[in-house]
Amino acid sequence: MGEVIVVTSGKGGVGKTTTTANLGTGLATAGQKVVLVDTDIGLRNLDVVMGLENRIVYDIVDVTSGNCRLRQALIKDKRFENLYLLPAAQTKDKTAVSPEQMKVLSEELRNDFDYAIIDCPAGIEQGFKNAVAGADRAVVVTTPEMSAVRDADRIIGLLEASELSNPRLIINRIRPLMVKHGDMMDMADILDILAIELLGVVPEDESIIVSTNKGEPAVLDRGSKAGEAYRRITRRIRGEQVALMNLDIPDGLMSKFKKLLGLH
Amino acid sequence: MSLLEFINRMLGKENTSSKNIAKERLRLVLVHDRASISPQMLNNLKEDLIRVISNYMDIDESCMEVNLSQDDREVALVASIPITRMKRDYSVRS
Ligand SMILES: Nc1ncnc2c1ncn2[C@@H]1O[C@H](COP(=O)(O)OP(=O)(O)OP(=O)(O)O)[C@@H](O)[C@H]1O
Ligand SMILES: [Mg+2]
Numbered sequence: 532m533g534e535v536i537v538v539t540s541g542k543g544g545v546g547k548t549t550t551t552a553n554l555g556t557g558l559a560t561a562g563q564k565v566v567l568v569d570t571d572i573g574l575r576n577l578d579v580v581m582g583l584e585n586r587i588v589y590d591i592v593d594v595t596s597g598n599c600r601l602r603q604a605l606i607k608d609k610r611f612e613n614l615y616l617l618p619a620a621q622t623k624d625k626t627a628v629s630p631e632q633m634k635v636l637s638e639e640l641r642n643d644f645d646y647a648i649i650d651c652p653a654g655i656e657q658g659f660k661n662a663v664a665g666a667d668r669a670v671v672v673t674t675p676e677m678s679a680v681r682d683a684d685r686i687i688g689l690l691e692a693s694e695l696s697n698p699r700l701i702i703n704r705i706r707p708l709m710v711k712h713g714d715m716m717d718m719a720d721i722l723d724i725l726a727i728e729l730l731g732v733v734p735e736d737e738s739i740i741v742s743t744n745k746g747e748p749a750v751l752d753r754g755s756k757a758g759e760a761y762r763r764i765t766r767r768i769r770g771e772q773v774a775l776m777n778l779d780i781p782d783g784l785m786s787k788f789k790k791l792l793g794l795h
Numbered sequence: 796m797s798l799l800e801f802i803n804r805m806l807g808k809e810n811t812s813s814k815n816i817a818k819e820r821l822r823l824v825l826v827h828d829r830a831s832i833s834p835q836m837l838n839n840l841k842e843d844l845i846r847v848i849s850n851y852m853d854i855d856e857s858c859m860e861v862n863l864s865q866d867d868r869e870v871a872l873v874a875s876i877p878i879t880r881m882k883r884d885y886s887v888r889s
Contacts, residue, residue: 714812
């Protein structure tokens with residue numbers, strides 16, 4: 532019996548699709564049978580991030596409306612035998628799927644896979660309700676910015692209201708230098724405000740853009756810092772205890788000087 | 796960053812850093828957001844207030860207002876509760 536995990540955020544553009552792709556690919560690398568589900572109907576993107584955009588025939592609406600079998604709509608990844616994508620429909624809108632249909636679909640995915648990772652659209656409307664309907668647990672993604680943290684707080688409230696309690700948090704796009712200069716909230720600040728369990732921290736990293744260009748999730752790139760962060764997150768999802776990635780910047784000359792003068 | 800801010804930071808006075816401003820603003824806005832997620836909570840509070848206050852005086856429930864008010868320093872619970880009659884027998888009953 533597998534597990535259905537929804538990746539959500541409230542605010543758009545904070546890294547849900549990036550997280551879904553990397554977490555799913557990470558789990559597949561570890562030998563798990565995984566399906567990635569894009570529920571962002573009308574704004575399909577997970578296919579591109581995974582490099583599978585040319586192979587789509589059927590989509591999630593075809594499955595939920597009985598146009599085709601689940602098996603027919605699943606796209607097998609080129610790199611891994613055990614990694615699949617169920618793409619979103621591009622020409623329909625979010626109301627083309629209902630929460631009840633998502634529950635039925637999730638049950639089928641739970642039987643066939645070890646993990647189903649659901650990429651949720653931004654917002655708190657129908658698309659969000661669909662994405663969380665059949666999930667067993669939730670991952671909330673935020674960035675260290677006020678508006679993203681505020682929306683994350685709202686989402687956490689809604690998740691708890693829909694019986695998806697204990698969501699875990701990923702803080703994405705941390706810029707260590709800005710944190711060091713006191714111009715970006717750090718992990719402790721955000722955890723203090725949101726009061727939920729941390730799943731991981733991911734640094735701002737150009738390799739995410741490069742990997743999206745190539746359609747190869749950064750988690751596969753041994754040299755990528757964000758990739759390393761996602762490798763650790765993958766292990767934590769599987770229940771391992773893994774240390775947080777150290778994003779601190781070593782002290783520069785100025786702070787050494789200040790310490791010397793006893794100003795720190 | 797202004798020169799003053801720069802000097803403050805060099806001296807380790809971090810309170811002016813923008814992340815602390817963000818944190819403080821967030822804290823306030825979330826008090827409001829979290830309360831407004833459930834009008835239910837304000838309603839329950841209102842009913843509880845009516846129950847307690849009615850032990851001491853008669854109030855006009857239809858004109859009663861209970862709201863959260865926010866200025867840039869703090870969030871406060873503001874209640875306006877018109878009294879129609881004080882209970883004379885309070886001291887006797889207690
Ligand atoms: N750690 C990171 N470092 C650098 N760029 C990143 C990082 N995470 C995400 N991005 C970039 O931010 C953009 C938005 O990411 P993504 O599409 O994953 O967000 P999303 O939450 O799925 O957005 P939407 O709400 O539109 O679905 C992308 O261009 C992505 O490449
Ligand atoms: Mg997305």
